[in-house]
Amino acid sequence: MPEFSWPDRSQVPASDAVDRIWPATVSALPLGSHVCGRVIGRQPFGVFLVLDGVPNAVGLAEITAMPHPMELPAVGATVTGEVIRHADRNRQVKIRLDEGNVSG
Template identity: 65%
Template sequence: MGRQPFGVFFRIDGVPNAVALAEIISMPEGMGLPSLGARVRGEVVAHADHNCQVRVRLHEAGAAPE
């Protein structure tokens, strides 16, 4: 959806109203911002029901959650 200096906004498959944000400070060390249209994997670390905002911690490409 969009790249900003502090992170990326993206859609979550199966949750059309959610606005997800992955912040740079929570990305794996050395991981760059995903390019527009890239598929990413991560885990939800916080959410707000009232406005459908979701914070996500990204995983390295191909890495499984711990």
């Protein structure tokens, strides 16, 4: 498996579905919410996540919001973290990962 990969299209919700439920996603995941998700893509700047219990939501944990010296989790890993921002422009839930709480 390559070190970095974009999420497989089959794992990413359709953009129209993400757009349609964005207000509900923001409501369901207020700032400070604790979330759990699975890594579906890995890039030098962070990891993309599908979030448990929130269909059609895409999370992004950027390397700048990871505890130091945490390494990027592998694709397929289950991670936990805190919602720190809602990126309206690209409909992403920004996540700060919890230190040492990666499995898989």
